[in-house]
Amino acid sequence: MTTVFPWEGVVPADEIALHERRQGPVVRPLAVGSSPAIIVVDMSREFVDSAYPTGDSEAGGPAVAATLPLLAAARAAGVPIVYTRQIMQETTVAGIVGPRRYEIDGAAPLTDPSLPDGSEVADAFEARPDELQLMKTKPSGFHATPLLEFLTFHRIDTLIVTGMVTSGCVRATALDGYMNNFNVVLPHDATADWSPFQHATSLFDLHMKYADVTDVATVVEYLGSLPR
Known part of the structure; x- marks a missing residue:
């Protein structure tokens, strides 16, 4: 099976x-x-569901x-699975959660208080x-979390990184994995990413420098080849 890369038609042929x-x-x-592990980056309600101001069902749903x-x-x-979840709310403890850059039409987004906890997977x-x-409080799943300790304990050698958004927390986690x-x-x-352009170009850059980009079918085949 030939992978159709997501940057085809976005990144110019001469650049490739x-x-x-x-x-x-x-x-x-x-x-x-x-010995792989799955890292599901920030695929929480507040990112995959447009009912939340930071969510995008159009991109998140298919992912x-x-x-x-x-x-x-x-x-x-029997492959370990890890979910990262972003602490979105501001905190009264300075230095734990940094300044947020989430703005929609120039204003900080406000979540409907009647919605369930958006940080849940x-x-x-x-x-x-x-x-x-x-x-986690920063983009990378490795920053100030016990992720590396967990992976070391399980003698993991391969990270399969999924999630949102490609140009942000997925990229940061993949880079730290490398x-x-x-x-x-x-x-x-x-x-997935709310920006199709950044999704494509981020994956291309990661593929050419730090990781292997493929499709789900190929990864499922790889997982199926592992000894039980």
Whole structure:
């Protein structure tokens, strides 16, 4: 099966050729190990549901649906699953949650108080008690969380990173995964961004420098090949 990369038709052909000359071919085998983990980045209600001012159902809905077969394959193979959740509310403790850059039409978004807790993982995932959920205050899932300790304990060598948004918290988590010497795989259809342009260009940049971008079907096949 040939992956249709999300940057096709967005990143100019001459730019792709330039990167290939300096960094190697776009089409290449996945660099994966034998002990992966799934990192679901910030796929909480407040990002995947447009009922929340920071949410985007149009982008988040398909990414949530694409993530479900990954979770099913991971659970069947006994692969650890980690969800990161962003602390969105302001805090009275200075320095814990930094200044927010979320503005819509020039104003800070206000959430309808009648809505359920937006920081909860998307309901469709049916997150299990033995699946780790980490609260974070910065874009990367590694920053000031026990994620690295958890991955080290389980002797993980490969991170499959999904979630939202591609140009923000997904990118930051993937970069930190690379910095910590993990193989990083990004199934592009299980990631999303409110900006289609930033989604495509961020994935291209990550693919050419720090990670392997592929599709969900390829990752499910990989997970299915692991010993039970």
